[in-house]
Amino acid sequence: MNTHQTVFHAKNTFGQATAKLAEEREILHSGHLACPGCGIMPMIRLVLKVLGSRTIIVSPACCYAVVDGPFPYSASGVPLMHCAFESAAASASGVRAALDMRGIEDVHVLAVAGDGGTFDIGLQALSAAAERNENFIYLCYDNEAYMNTGIQRSSATPWGAWTTTTPELAPKSEPKKNLGAIMAAHRIPYFATASLAYPDDLLAKLETAKNAKGFRMIHYYCPCPTGWKADSRDMVKLARLAVQTRVFPLYEVWRGREWKITLDPDREELQKYLQIQGRFKHMKAPQIEQMKQNIDEEWNYLLGLSGQKPC
Numbered sequence: 001m002n003t004h005q006t007v008f009h010a011k012n013t014f015g016q017a018t019a020k021l022a023e024e025r026e027i028l029h030s031g032h033l034a035c036p037g038c039g040i041m042p043m044i045r046l047v048l049k050v051l052g053s054r055t056i057i058v059s060p061a062c063c064y065a066v067v068d069g070p071f072p073y074s075a076s077g078v079p080l081m082h083c084a085f086e087s088a089a090a091s092a093s094g095v096r097a098a099l100d101m102r103g104i105e106d107v108h109v110l111a112v113a114g115d116g117g118t119f120d121i122g123l124q125a126l127s128a129a130a131e132r133n134e135n136f137i138y139l140c141y142d143n144e145a146y147m148n149t150g151i152q153r154s155s156a157t158p159w160g161a162w163t164t165t166t167p168e169l170a171p172k173s174e175p176k177k178n179l180g181a182i183m184a185a186h187r188i189p190y191f192a193t194a195s196l197a198y199p200d201d202l203l204a205k206l207e208t209a210k211n212a213k214g215f216r217m218i219h220y221y222c223p224c225p226t227g228w229k230a231d232s233r234d235m236v237k238l239a240r241l242a243v244q245t246r247v248f249p250l251y252e253v254w255r256g257r258e259w260k261i262t263l264d265p266d267r268e269e270l271q272k273y274l275q276i277q278g279r280f281k282h283m284k285a286p287q288i289e290q291m292k293q294n295i296d297e298e299w300n301y302l303l304g305l306s307g308q309k310p311c
Contacts, residue, residue, distance in 0.1 A: 021049050021203060032075035034067040037232025039196045039222035039239065040141050041067065044076065046199060047110065047139065050206040053078055055108040056099075058092040060122060061085040062114035063148045064141065086121045088113040089129035092136045100135075108210070109136035115156035116146040119177050130186040133214040140179070140217070143224035151227040158247070159294055160287055161279050163227075168282040175294060179219055184256040189214040192252035192262075195221045197240035201250055201262055208252070221248045229278025238276065244268040246299045251306065259305040270295070 027048040034041045040063060048055065057080045059065045065082055069075050083091035092111040099107055113122060118140040126138065145163050146152040153163040155177040166172040183191045190212050194202040202220070209216040221242055223235040230238060242248040243263060247270075250263040270292055274280040283291070303309065 021046070024049055027053055027077040029075045029077050031073075032067050032069060034063075035224075035226055035232070037223065037225040037230075037235040038063070038067070039143070039220075039224070039235060040064050041075070042196060043139075043141060043202075043220055043222065044112070046202060047206060048077065050203060050210055051108045051110065051137075054106055055079075055110055056081065056095055058083055058088055058095055058109065058111045060088040060091075060113050060117045061148070062112075062117050063143070064112050064114070066148060085117055087125055088117055088122050089125040089134070089138060092138070093129050093132070093134045096134060096136050111136060111138045113138070113140055114146075114148070115140060115142040115144060116148075116154045118142075119156045119179060120154050127182075127186065130183060130188050130215045130217075133188065135214055136216075137209050138215070138217045139220060141220045141222040143222045143227060144176075145224070145227050147224050147227045160283055160291055162229075162282065163279070171282065178298075180251070180253060183217055184253045184259075186215075187256035188217060190216040190252070190254060191219070191256075192217075193219045193221070193248065193250050195239045195243055195248065195250060196223060197236050197243065198250065198263060205252060205262075227279070229281075230276055234276050238273065241268055241273040245270045245273045246295050247273060249299065249302055251302060259302070259307075261302065261306050261308070 028045040032041050055078045057076060057078060059080060060083050068080060074080055081091065088111045092109050096109045118126060142156050144156050144158060145154050151163050152165045153172055157163055157172050159172060159175045161172050162168050180191060190209055192205040194205050205218060209218060221239055223238045225232040225235060243250055244265050245268050251259060251261045253259050270288060274283060
């Protein structure tokens with residue numbers, strides 16, 4: 001096992017922090033409409049436990065805006081403002097400004113958006129809010145396609161994946177957009193990646209974001225059984241394998257300059273991750289080998305940013 005800058009052991013995924021937090025009162029209500037196995041609501045549950053009930057959520061058109069419940073019902077347990085697809089960061093900026101005008105400083109503003117509303121449609125507003133260093137937390141749950149509208153390709157969709165707009169005969173031929181590098185270029189106070197399968201790592205990053213000021217962002221890997229053509233019982237397994245295969249590295253960045261890998265587990269074979277997802281069933285040995293090379297290149301790039309030697 002590599003030990004450079006490792007703060008959590010891969011096998012210790014449910015530690016004392018998670019166990020203690022699970023005992024505290026629930027803010028998220030039952031009765032949400034998420035698909036079985038969806039990674040959104042477990043994440044919302046933990047986020048609200050960290051931020052507390054003095055939180056206002058802003059969410060654009062996305063899966064979360066639907067699964068939270070149809071108006072006037074809501075499972076989130078805190079005020080939730082729906083906004084246009086492209087305007088999560090702009091709307092959250094407005095909520096923060098309104099609170100500041102009233103002298104209310106103890107309320108967290110949290111933007112929650114999918115990859116389509118973050119990587120693509122909402123990127124302009126996101127960039128503007130980051131450049132202004134707006135004082136709120138932006139959380140992107142990344143299920144790697146436009147799942148709410150029919151599993152269409154987004155710029156977060158990985159290379160080689162099936163979607164309804166990149167079918168098996170013509171799967172996605174472009175690499176996934178590097179959101180971390182984009183946000184680091186804005187020199188925001190804090191950016192981090194997180195996973196459903198490593199809640200202690202997620203909680204530590206949420207605490208860091210909670211206690212910081214300015215624009216903070218969490219990029220959360222969010223399995224989708226429907227869009228990934230996978231068994232709902234395998235969602236945590238998939239999230240764990242994504243980290244173990246280096247498909248989705250866990251790291252954090254301060255002020256755009258200080259990069260740190262927060263978890264570097266023993267590496268698993270990529271095939272273990274691919275074979276339990278129908279969106280990759282068309283891939284043959286040459287495509288799998290190319291995907292491995294792509295992953296290695298991205299990992300070595302991340303190692304360089306974090307001051308480590310390439311593998």
